[in-house]
Amino acid sequence: xxxxxxxxxxxxxxxxxxxxxxxxxxxxxxxxxxxxxxxxxxxxxxxxxxxxxxxxxxxxxxxxxxxxxxxxxxxxxxxxxxxxxxxxxxxxxxxxxxxxxxxxxxxxxxxxxxxxxxxxxxxxxxxxxxxxxxxxxxxxxxxxxxxxxxxxxxxxxxxxxxxxxxxxxxxxxxxxxxxxxxxxxxxxxxxxxxxxxxxxxxxxxxxxxxxxxxxxxxxxxxxxxxxxxxxxxxxxxxxxxxxxxxxxxxxxxxxxxxxxxxxxxxxxxxxxxxxxxxxx
Amino acid sequence: xxxxxxxxxxxxxxxxxxxxxxxxxxxxxxxxxxxxxxxxxxxxxxxxxxxxxxxxxxxxxxxxxxxxxxxxxxxxxxxxxxxxxxxxxxxxxxxxxxxxxxxxxxxxxxxxxxxxxxxxxxxxxxxxxxxxxxxxxxxxxxxxxxxxxxxxxxxxxxxxxxxxxxxxxxxxxxxxxxxxxxxxxxxxxxxxxxxxxxxxxxxxxxxxxxxxxxxxxxxxxxxxxxxxxxxxxxxxxxxxxxxxxxxxxxxxxxxxxxxxxxxxxxxxxxxxxxxxxxxxxxxxxxxxxxxxxxxxxxxxxxxxxxxxxxxxxxxxxxxxxxxxxxxxxxxxxxxxxxxxxxxxxxxxxxxxxxxxxxxxxxx
Numbered sequence: 001x002x003x004x005x006x007x008x009x010x011x012x013x014x015x016x017x018x019x020x021x022x023x024x025x026x027x028x029x030x031x032x033x034x035x036x037x038x039x040x041x042x043x044x045x046x047x048x049x050x051x052x053x054x055x056x057x058x059x060x061x062x063x064x065x066x067x068x069x070x071x072x073x074x075x076x077x078x079x080x081x082x083x084x085x086x087x088x089x090x091x092x093x094x095x096x097x098x099x100x101x102x103x104x105x106x107x108x109x110x111x112x113x114x115x116x117x118x119x120x121x122x123x124x125x126x127x128x129x130x131x132x133x134x135x136x137x138x139x140x141x142x143x144x145x146x147x148x149x150x151x152x153x154x155x156x157x158x159x160x161x162x163x164x165x166x167x168x169x170x171x172x173x174x175x176x177x178x179x180x181x182x183x184x185x186x187x188x189x190x191x192x193x194x195x196x197x198x199x200x201x202x203x204x205x206x207x208x209x210x211x212x213x214x215x216x217x218x219x220x221x222x223x224x225x226x227x228x229x230x231x232x233x234x235x236x237x238x239x240x241x242x243x244x245x246x247x248x249x250x251x252x253x254x255x256x257x258x259x260x261x262x263x264x265x266x267x268x269x270x271x272x273x274x275x276x277x278x279x280x
Numbered sequence: 281x282x283x284x285x286x287x288x289x290x291x292x293x294x295x296x297x298x299x300x301x302x303x304x305x306x307x308x309x310x311x312x313x314x315x316x317x318x319x320x321x322x323x324x325x326x327x328x329x330x331x332x333x334x335x336x337x338x339x340x341x342x343x344x345x346x347x348x349x350x351x352x353x354x355x356x357x358x359x360x361x362x363x364x365x366x367x368x369x370x371x372x373x374x375x376x377x378x379x380x381x382x383x384x385x386x387x388x389x390x391x392x393x394x395x396x397x398x399x400x401x402x403x404x405x406x407x408x409x410x411x412x413x414x415x416x417x418x419x420x421x422x423x424x425x426x427x428x429x430x431x432x433x434x435x436x437x438x439x440x441x442x443x444x445x446x447x448x449x450x451x452x453x454x455x456x457x458x459x460x461x462x463x464x465x466x467x468x469x470x471x472x473x474x475x476x477x478x479x480x481x482x483x484x485x486x487x488x489x490x491x492x493x494x495x496x497x498x499x500x501x502x503x504x505x506x507x508x509x510x511x512x513x514x515x516x517x518x519x520x521x522x523x524x525x526x527x528x529x530x531x532x533x534x535x536x537x538x539x540x541x542x543x544x545x546x547x548x549x550x551x552x553x554x555x556x557x558x559x560x561x562x563x564x565x566x567x568x569x570x571x572x573x574x575x576x577x578x579x580x581x582x583x584x585x586x587x588x589x590x591x592x593x594x595x596x597x598x599x600x601x602x603x604x605x606x607x608x609x610x611x612x613x614x615x616x617x618x619x620x621x622x623x624x625x626x627x628x629x630x631x632x633x634x635x636x637x638x639x640x641x642x643x
Contacts, residue, residue, distance in 0.1 A: 106531045107531035107534075113315060
């Protein structure tokens with residue numbers, strides 16, 4: 001275990017560019033709805049071709065942070081930089097060609113077939129007058145192959161199980177072919193088999209060079225599948241670093257208010273959290 | 281076929297799998313074939329129905345015009361009797377029925393998809409009634425005709441839209457609130473129209489009957505020309521914008537993530553819908569249920585992908601057919617077309633509720 005890199009949690013290195021090849025970065029980001037501030041001054045460099053998991057208690061601003069990073073929410077302060085450009089200044093379609101985002105609960109249209117749904121992921125690559133090209137076809141085919149859904153292409157999505165539906169949504173964002181992918185709780189409501197399905201897929205995406213940021217609830221899964229963890233509480237980043245640095249009894253208590261035992265997974269060596277009792 | 285095999289934990293797909301293998305391409309082609317065939321069949325059937333209904337409406341009235349005569353008349357010849365019936369009565373009515381039906385159908389379907397609520401059609405939300413009230417006000421109080429009536433209807437529809445959309449602020453449940461406000465608005469505006477008609481002279485009230493339920497009894501070529509000019513701009517614009525609606529159907533967040541400017545699209549579609557509804561209502565009044573039912577019927581015929589174009593075709597077919605029934609169902613009496621669409625609408629709505637596909641068990 002060579003822990004040589006020191007991620008320097010709260011020191012904004014240089015706010016203008018992306019020196020270490022970070023494609024997506026937030027600097028002193030403040031986000032909120034109406035009168036409420038939800039994310040209060042978050043600075044993050046999301047390392048390229050790595051998986052970052054954002055963890056924290058309910059309502060700590062994880063999903064809001066993700067929406068802000070995906071420019072679905074206009075910042076009240078601070079900036080989000082995509083490839084060095086202020087994300088809000090880029091054309092919407094241009095952002096959508098580089099950055100994909102899967103919300104927690106997208107709306108499933110009645111009666112839509114799997115193939116039709118996945119094809120909609122190609123939308124950002126089309127102009128005002130849509131034409132379907134070989135590139136589109138290849139992207140859709142590849143997305144379906146990666147998610148192992150080719151045989152179900154003609155099936156109505158509302159007849160599928162929850163676990164399969166989640167893979168369909170993933171196939172849709174894969175068809176978008178972006179190098180940055182933001183996933184909001186991609187495994188919630190899934191049984192463990194389907195959770196592994198999704199997270200294994202995320203791992204292969206990472207191996208192919210995709211920068212993944214996902215919000216996860218399960219600390220064990222986050223520690224096992226993410227290269228980098230960001231722990232949030234009350235709209236601020238409490239701890240940031242490798243799973244071993246972040247998943248410690250101290251951080252778990254500070255973030256979740258829970259006293260816990262942290263042991264090493266006998267097989268992978270990654271930290272596993274055994275919650276003991278609540279300490280408020 | 282439709283029930284998928286229960287999926288156990290599948291291992292991650294082998295990273296070496298080449299993309300776009302021939303077998304995948306073949307499978308995808310097969311998956312597309314079904315929906316594509318169905319769509320082609322539906323469009324073909326609707327087109328045949330559409331052409332035959334227009335012919336029936338134009339030629340087979342109380343006074344029958346033979347097809348040969350009709351061709352001669354349209355070629356510029358004078359056929360005693362037939363010329364007058366075709367050119368002054370049945371043909372303009374058929375053309376207007378097509379235009380109004382297509383406008384109501386397209387506008388209704390677009391609005392329902394835009395707001396993701398099958399109740400959110402312009403006639404339920406009171407846009408049509410706003411247009412109607414504006415038009416009645418112009419006719420009864422100001423005594424104007426023609427273009428000013430269309431403008432007044434537009435003003436009424438815009439006002440109604442502003443009232444409804446002002447309810448859309450905030451997050452969550454916005455469309456439910458819009459529907460409730462819209463229903464109340466529709467009832468209020470309908471009462472307003474009645475009240476204005478009570479105060480009108482008998483002569484005006486006869487004309488203004490159009491605004492109560494929608495009627496094609498007084499259509500002129502001038503009306504058609506005005507509507508055609510607007511349609512030539514509005515319908516292609518709506519179809520162009522409608523290309524983005526399937527993506528918007530996935531939810532605001534996902535649509536934005538896929539590069540749709542959600543607010544801009546909302547505003548654009550709403551403006552076009554308001555203009556379409558107002559221009560049609562200014563001439564034929566609020567023809568009941570057409571905007572409300574065309575979209576769901578179109579979606580039932582072609583599931584999955586919302587199609588504004590097919591809804592327009594459905595609307596045209598419904599209004600032409602309903603107008604024929606309205607004109608000849610009761611001998612000696614010309615019923616307003618809105619009465620027939622209203623009568624047809626209720627059972628169709630009940631049928632659609634009963635045969636609703638059992639889906640979305642968990643939401």
